[in-house]
Amino acid sequence: MSDLDYPDDLRYTTDHEWIRVGADGMVRIGITAFAQDALGDVVYVSLPAAGETVAVGDACGEVESTKSVSDVYAPLEGEVTAVNPALDATPELINSDPYGEGWMFEMKLADSSALEALMDSETYQASLT
Amino acid sequence: MTTPTSGKTSPLHDRHTALGAKMADFGGWDMPIEYPGGGVVAEHTAVRERVGIFDVSHLGKASVTGPGAADFVNACLTNDVRRIQPGSAQYTLCCDESGGVVDDLIVYLKSDEELFLIPNAANTAEVVRRLQAAAPDGIEVTNQHEDYGVIAVQGSRSDEVLETLGLPTGHDYMSFVEADWQGRPVIVCRTGYTGERGYEIVPRWHDTPAVWDALVEAMAPFDGKPCGLGARDTLRTEMGYPLHGQDLSLDISPVEARAGWAVGWKKESFWGKEALVAQKAAPTRLIRGLRVDGRGIPRPHCAVSADGANVGEVTSGTFSPTLKQGIALALLAPSVADGATVEIDVRGRAVAATVVKPPFVQVQVRQP
Numbered sequence: 495m496s497d498l499d500y501p502d503d504l505r506y507t508t509d510h511e512w513i514r515v516g517a518d519g520m521v522r523i524g525i526t527a528f529a530q531d532a533l534g535d536v537v538y539v540s541l542p543a544a545g546e547t548v549a550v551g552d553a554c555g556e557v558e559s560t561k562s563v564s565d566v567y568a569p570l571e572g573e574v575t576a577v578n579p580a581l582d583a584t585p586e587l588i589n590s591d592p593y594g595e596g597w598m599f600e601m602k603l604a605d606s607s608a609l610e611a612l613m614d615s616e617t618y619q620a621s622l623t
Numbered sequence: 624m625t626t627p628t629s630g631k632t633s634p635l636h637d638r639h640t641a642l643g644a645k646m647a648d649f650g651g652w653d654m655p656i657e658y659p660g661g662g663v664v665a666e667h668t669a670v671r672e673r674v675g676i677f678d679v680s681h682l683g684k685a686s687v688t689g690p691g692a693a694d695f696v697n698a699c700l701t702n703d704v705r706r707i708q709p710g711s712a713q714y715t716l717c718c719d720e721s722g723g724v725v726d727d728l729i730v731y732l733k734s735d736e737e738l739f740l741i742p743n744a745a746n747t748a749e750v751v752r753r754l755q756a757a758a759p760d761g762i763e764v765t766n767q768h769e770d771y772g773v774i775a776v777q778g779s780r781s782d783e784v785l786e787t788l789g790l791p792t793g794h795d796y797m798s799f800v801e802a803d804w805q806g807r808p809v810i811v812c813r814t815g816y817t818g819e820r821g822y823e824i825v826p827r828w829h830d831t832p833a834v835w836d837a838l839v840e841a842m843a844p845f846d847g848k849p850c851g852l853g854a855r856d857t858l859r860t861e862m863g864y865p866l867h868g869q870d871l872s873l874d875i876s877p878v879e880a881r882a883g884w885a886v887g888w889k890k891e892s893f894w895g896k897e898a899l900v901a902q903k904a905a906p907t908r909l910i911r912g913l914r915v916d917g918r919g920i921p922r923p924h925c926a927v928s929a930d931g932a933n934v935g936e937v938t939s940g941t942f943s944p945t946l947k948q949g950i951a952l953a954l955l956a957p958s959v960a961d962g963a964t965v966e967i968d969v970r971g972r973a974v975a976a977t978v979v980k981p982p983f984v985q986v987q988v989r990q991p
Binding site for chain 2: 534535540
């Protein structure tokens with residue numbers, strides 16, 4: 495797994511999602527390099543709709559690869575504010591750029607302090623071994 | 624993501640781990656599913672557009688030798704080996720008395736006294752056991768699973784790759800040539816499981832790494848790729864070829880799988896004849912192709928319905944890299960017509976699909 499990276503400025507979940515913290519309780523969410531590598535070629539992504547309210551652990555979408563399908567979980571409680579429109583036509587961005595162009599959706603958190611419970615890069619990487 | 628397994632290993636195992644392949648259990652063998660720097664879609668595309676090589680050394684090998692060996696095999700397996708000449712191979716089935724499929728396999732007819740069989744990895748021991756039990760005195764059935772490797776070279780550039788090694792090419796589809804490669808005996812058969820023009824090369828077990836290395840080098844100018852069993856599965860599904868254990872099994876007969884073309888109906892006898900002849904008159908379900916209309920990938924055992932009523936289930940389903948759509952083989956009630964719209968239950972979501980006749984993809988080079 496040495497060739498996969500886990501940026502230090504992100505938070506991580508046990509469901510192999512990353513969370514980038516923005517201003518005013520806004521966060522962006524995607525799946526980690528580990529997750530995209532395990533799935534293989536991603537061919538479809540379904541995501542929650544903007545405006546939807548989600549609770550921690552809600553299955554709110556799916557990532558499907560040639561080999562298998564995985565649920566997308568809401569890592570935190572809040573309201574979905576945007577989804578990545580590019581994934582509809584080019585789901586492979588999740589493989590090629592999981593932390594950049596392959597982002598999945600954005601949320602406004604109900605409680606920003608909930609971020610504290612998520613893993614940092616070092617802890618997440620330790621959980622993979 | 625190399626997951627250690629306790630399976631048997633191919634003679635090319637070191638090559639796969641050196642390339643960083645994702646390995647998984649397949650029929651009791653630890654085999655490459657896909658390689659880094661490509662993945663299933665890129666490997667699939669390499670075969671459809673250029674060339675790819677597959678390690679399929681997990682496939683079984685067995686010999687049947689002795690006076691009357693061809694007649695003996697003909698009285699057991701479904702296809703009529705008398706339809707082919709020595710030097711040709713044939714797709715056939717090993718059925719049980721109820722018509723269920725113990726295995727599907729390729730038979731190489733070397734002579735009336737010598738046949739070479741390539742069964743599936745997981746079924747080899749059982750096919751050999753059944754043949755041994757039935758063999759009369761003088762006919763020897765030998766399991767040679769780990770005496771030979773098998774490398775498939777598939778794609779429109781296959782001939783050029785083999786020519787680089789000085790191997791024979793251009794022989795008829797389903798025929799084989801016994802050749803010599805740098806002092807090593809190999810069989811080169813024009814067969815495959817992808818629908819593309821291609822060959823399956825059978826070297827001795829311990830010669831297999833040298834042949835693999837030479838093929839890797841020879842395919843480089845054509846941008847060929849080593850391909851895993853993941854791409855092998857998407858390629859064969861696009862062609863509608865059955866996989867034993869999914870589309871053919873002890874519970875799915877050749878009649879139901881529409882493999883009746885591989886049954887010598889006029890032969891005096893073969894295992895399962897009586898049951899299959901009875902079933903042929905009135906099959907209750909048949910394998911059909913399903914092409915998903917919108918989004919969604921059917922997977923084995925997804926239920927299929929038409930007008931709200933269950934009509935069967937998916938046996939193989941995947942994403943077609945060529946069509947960029949979900950495709951499936953499904954066992955459906957014979958009343959469902961080609962062109963009909965059905966619904967597949969994919970994880971609780973109703974996915975609309977059209978009933979079609981495989982292959983799902985027209986390959987560039989039609990095989991005779």
